[in-house]
Amino acid sequence: MRKFESVGRLVFVIWLVSFASSAHAHSTVKGVGDLYAGLLHVLTALEHVLPFVALSLLAGQRGLKAQAEAVLLVFPVALMIGAAAALWVPPIPGLAFFNVASAILLGGLVAAAWPLPGAVFYGLVILFGISHGFANGEAISGSIKAYLFILGTGLAGLAILAYGTLMVDFLLGRKASWIPIAVRVAGSWIAAIGVLVLATTGRTMLAS
Amino acid sequence: MIASTGRRFILAGAARWAAFAYWLFAPAIAFAHVGQGDVSGGFIAGLEHPVMGLDHVVAMVAVGIWGAQLRAPAIWVLPVTFPLVMSFGGILGGLGVPIPGIEIGIAVSAIVLGAMVAFAARPPLWIAGVIVGVFAIFHGYAHGAELPESANAISYAMGFVMATGGLHALGILIGVINKWPAGEKCLRAGGVLIALCGVYFLFSHFIGG
Numbered sequence A: 001m002r003k004f005e006s007v008g009r010l011v012f013v014i015w016l017v018s019f020a021s022s023a024h025a026h027s028t029v030k031g032v033g034d035l036y037a038g039l040l041h042v043l044t045a046l047e048h049v050l051p052f053v054a055l056s057l058l059a060g061q062r063g064l065k066a067q068a069e070a071v072l073l074v075f076p077v078a079l080m081i082g083a084a085a086a087l088w089v090p091p092i093p094g095l096a097f098f099n100v101a102s103a104i105l106l107g108g109l110v111a112a113a114w115p116l117p118g119a120v121f122y123g124l125v126i127l128f129g130i131s132h133g134f135a136n137g138e139a140i141s142g143s144i145k146a147y148l149f150i151l152g153t154g155l156a157g158l159a160i161l162a163y164g165t166l167m168v169d170f171l172l173g174r175k176a177s178w179i180p181i182a183v184r185v186a187g188s189w190i191a192a193i194g195v196l197v198l199a200t201t202g203r204t205m206l207a208s
Numbered sequence B: 001m002i003a004s005t006g007r008r009f010i011l012a013g014a015a016r017w018a019a020f021a022y023w024l025f026a027p028a029i030a031f032a033h034v035g036q037g038d039v040s041g042g043f044i045a046g047l048e049h050p051v052m053g054l055d056h057v058v059a060m061v062a063v064g065i066w067g068a069q070l071r072a073p074a075i076w077v078l079p080v081t082f083p084l085v086m087s088f089g090g091i092l093g094g095l096g097v098p099i100p101g102i103e104i105g106i107a108v109s110a111i112v113l114g115a116m117v118a119f120a121a122r123p124p125l126w127i128a129g130v131i132v133g134v135f136a137i138f139h140g141y142a143h144g145a146e147l148p149e150s151a152n153a154i155s156y157a158m159g160f161v162m163a164t165g166g167l168h169a170l171g172i173l174i175g176v177i178n179k180w181p182a183g184e185k186c187l188r189a190g191g192v193l194i195a196l197c198g199v200y201f202l203f204s205h206f207i208g209g
Helices: A002-017 A020-024 A033-043 A046-062 A064-068 A071-085 A095-112 A118-137 A146-172 A178-207 B002-025 B038-052 B054-070 B074-095 B102-118 B125-145 B153-179 B181-208
Strands: none
Touching: A033 A046, A033 A118, A033 A146, A046 A064, A046 A071, A046 A095, A046 A118, A046 A146, A046 A178, A046 B153, A064 A146, A071 A118, A071 A146, A095 A118, A095 A178, A095 B074, A118 A146, A146 A178, A178 B074, A178 B125, A178 B153, B038 B054, B038 B153, B054 B074, B054 B102, B054 B125, B054 B153, B054 B181, B074 B125, B074 B153, B102 B125, B102 B181, B153 B181
């Protein structure tokens, strides 16, 4: 009896699975592609991902509950403001250079593990949020729905920052003494990557 | 009963090792993306660069082992500062600032670092930092000067820094055996080998040149 039941279940599952292809039919929600375009424009560009990760490490080092909770709101909003500003403000020369430099500064601060005053920390969060948002907003062209693209940019920032900050905050709560050092080493790697990038392509970035 | 518990423990240990070995080799699967685009191509090139040159490998591993011998705080000061100083060397290399005798400097770095490990030398932290820092500039310079034109700079640098850090970590892990008297002797013997590698690099540089 039981055997029949399980065969029945198997048939049911196969029947369900055979319908999986119809789940791809998302075309009814038109225009959502631009949201993904905004998300992916950030997530597929290391020059944005690396500084964002560094910022998340820095926020995690400060401790989420105590001092850094607001960063999860401030940074995505700053990103979206920056991206929206790019719709009106003409392209800023040397912005790519500045954005890579942000990875060096943020990574260096993580490596130093030096407690930053809140005002300085949030100042950097807003400054780099706007600068990276602006660089992403410059990609909005033609038929792209700006508001969806900008929302996607903000969501990408939120995703990286939330995952990184929560992870570091959780890990630093453990007892193992190597964890804070591993976080600092990660910061030092990000800073070193930024320096090497500027060393090799900095002049082209400044010219563009 | 005790024997069976022991055997079960050994089996659990073996399973753990198998999982670890799988984890070690699994990245080979993840590398199968080279053809997909510039980013991963640059990353692989960067990752390979420090690992493919034996002169870099022995020096980086020596830094890790020496750090482990020096214990805290050197064990973490060296891996935190090395990438930063090395990237400064990368700037000099990338800008084409002439530094003569880079290859000699790299060979000498293996000799000196190998000797430090062999003698289990314990200089003050700042002297250890200066020694490692000077060699970090040589290594970074060589990497910066050899950056392939076609590589995506950021993914190349990422692979390159991660590979270098991985070699340090390898040295630190090898240095764990320093806890046991026999392990300490093994490490020091390893230092002699590293220094001999350096002598070979130096020798082949002059013969080859």
